[in-house]
Amino acid sequence: MLNRVNRVALIGTGFVGSSYAFALLNQGITEELVLIDLNKEKAEGDAMDLNHGLPFAPSRTKIWYGDYSDCKDADLVVITAGANQKPGETRLDLVEKNARIFKGIVDEIMASGFDGIFLVATNPVDILTYAVWKYSGLPKERVIGSGTILDTARFRFLLGQYFDVDTRNVHAYIIGEHGDTELPVWSNAYIAGTAISEWTKNKQDFKQENLDNIFTNVRDAAYHIIERKGATYYGIAMGLVRLTRAILRDENSVLTVSAYLNGEYGEKDIYVGVPAVVNRNGIREVVELELTEDEIQKFSHSVSVLKKTMEPVFNR
Incomplete structure (x- = not known):
């Protein structure tokens, strides 16, 4: 053998x-x-x-x-x-x-x-x-x-902390640019199969601004860490190892990576953070979440910022 x-x-x-x-x-x-x-x-x-x-x-x-x-x-x-x-x-x-x-x-x-x-x-x-x-x-x-794999991990960690559940039982995604224009997909955020919107009903001290602050802390996490210790590296290193395992062990795992879009989410000729099935051959397929109109607009904005920034380098 x-x-x-x-x-x-x-x-x-x-x-x-x-x-x-x-x-x-x-x-x-x-x-x-x-x-x-x-x-x-x-x-x-x-x-x-x-x-x-x-x-x-x-x-x-x-x-x-x-x-x-x-x-x-x-x-x-x-x-x-x-x-x-x-x-x-x-x-x-x-x-x-x-x-x-x-x-x-x-x-x-x-x-x-x-x-x-x-x-x-x-x-x-x-x-x-x-x-x-x-x-x-x-x-x-x-x-x-690596896309938004770390942003998604930060998102799940903070949601788990807020709702007092194991972060591994939180299923939620950050998509878009790994950066200032990324967005949370609240419409597809769940804990143990139950929508986040349902979990908030059982939290007596819940305020919408709490969830807004969670996303802000996710988006700006790198700035806060860099300000304190000069660089971020442990979280992304763990994310890269997770991706390595999914590839080498042919796992068909769904992870939020920077994947090439060719019509998915209405976008073309761009690499951007989205959920995708990852295995021994690389990216098997992009997973298209059903987004709200607001999420679609924010995602489109994120892609447009990336494309504009790329223009001087690739003469697009």
């Missing part, structure tokens, strides 16, 4: 990348992990440090620092490299400098003979996922962005 060996190539061992590698090791999801960074000493140090934790890991993982040639046999390339969001900066402020960085990275990866799946986490993630798709020439299904 042939045992398949999964290889993940991580591009960028900064805060997000190293947190992802650590979480990946702790969950024992891949058999091989290669770390690639312009700062080779940093990548080598991370590989050494992670290897020293192998006796405590749930399964054996071969970890080493390498170069772009190691991407040839990778099943998944995860990109976390690029300029970070600074205090006072929006994710969209990073477009042009990170697009330039990504052109060089993707060219090197594709030159290795890579033919797997890309997972992009660098901001602005929707636009850079589109860039990877354009630069790589791979099918749209095999280029995935």
